[in-house]
Amino acid sequence: MEKLHEEFVRYGSNAKHWLRQCALLLPEIARQEIWRAKGFGSIYEYAAKLAGMSKSQVDTALWVMNKIDDKPELKKVIEEKGVNIVRPIANLATKETASFWAEKASEMSKHELETYAKDYRQQICPGAKTTETIEMSLDPAVADQLKKMKGDRDWNTFMKELMDGQTKPEPAQTKQVPTRIKNAVRARTNGICSYPGCHKPAEELHHANRQAINPTHDPNHIHALCKSHHHLAHHSLIANENKQPREWRLLKHPDKFDPKYQVDQKFRRHVHASHTP
Ligand SMILES: [Zn+2]
Ligand SMILES: [Zn+2]
Numbered sequence: 001m002e003k004l005h006e007e008f009v010r011y012g013s014n015a016k017h018w019l020r021q022c023a024l025l026l027p028e029i030a031r032q033e034i035w036r037a038k039g040f041g042s043i044y045e046y047a048a049k050l051a052g053m054s055k056s057q058v059d060t061a062l063w064v065m066n067k068i069d070d071k072p073e074l075k076k077v078i079e080e081k082g083v084n085i086v087r088p089i090a091n092l093a094t095k096e097t098a099s100f101w102a103e104k105a106s107e108m109s110k111h112e113l114e115t116y117a118k119d120y121r122q123q124i125c126p127g128a129k130t131t132e133t134i135e136m137s138l139d140p141a142v143a144d145q146l147k148k149m150k151g152d153r154d155w156n157t158f159m160k161e162l163m164d165g166q167t168k169p170e171p172a173q174t175k176q177v178p179t180r181i182k183n184a185v186r187a188r189t190n191g192i193c194s195y196p197g198c199h200k201p202a203e204e205l206h207h208a209n210r211q212a213i214n215p216t217h218d219p220n221h222i223h224a225l226c227k228s229h230h231h232l233a234h235h236s237l238i239a240n241e242n243k244q245p246r247e248w249r250l251l252k253h254p255d256k257f258d259p260k261y262q263v264d265q266k267f268r269r270h271v272h273a274s275h276t277p
Pocket of ligand 1: 206230233234
């Protein structure tokens with residue numbers, strides 16, 4: 001069984017390698033219309049018959065290669081990891097930022113890079129919106145109670161305090177987050193990822209202070225996150241993690257002097273084991 005599997009893995013990785021090489025050659029084949037000279041009806045027919053590439057593989061390869069034509073750093077990543085990995089950032093990378101994105105693309109999975117790129121865009125050019133009005137229909141008694149609670153604070157300050165409402169921290173007897181705290185944390189965002197602007201289901205709980213450093217289950221520093229944002233957190237790429245998620249920002253590079261960085265390096269090596277930090 002092992003032998004069969006190993007053989008499959010070896011052939012598979014060779015197949016992937018050769019397909020990547022094909023993708024790299026495609027733009028030039030398209031430009032010189034070599035497919036026509038060789039009697040094929042289109043580049044798609046050429047790539048399908050000769051390399052088993054699908055139409056969407058060809059489109060992706062041509063589109064990405066065209067976008068990064070002047071960015072050798074990203075071409076190198078493609079040689080190693082294929083065109084797909086570079087796709088999320090092909091439009092975003094400039095000549096100046098190409099090496100930055102190449103570094104991210106070689107460290108991250110495609111999903112992680114997609115999420116990082118989306119948040120990066122949002123952070124660079126956040127919409128013009130500075131406030132948002134929410135209309136609520138409340139039972140008069142509830143409305144009255146709410147106004148009383150608010151007192152003379154402005155609504156923004158009041159709502160922030162309300163959202164950060166205290167559930168007491170507990171020393172960590174086990175690595176398992178106690179159900180009471182788990183529920184309180186998940187309730188804060190209704191089971192949705194806490195990362196600003198993300199609306200994916202929260203799949204994992206994250207100790208912003210890292211359990212390995214601070215073995216407490218403090219609900220104010222535990223956050224429900226989707227898988228991608230949880231991974232970005234352990235790439236040490238989120239700043240202000242000790243504050244509430246609305247103040248979180250993406251980092252361009254991890255702070256290697258932050259003790260969390262060491263913990264995260266270790267965590268990512270054991271990413272297949274169950275989550276503890
Ligand atoms: Zn975590
Ligand atoms: Zn998320």
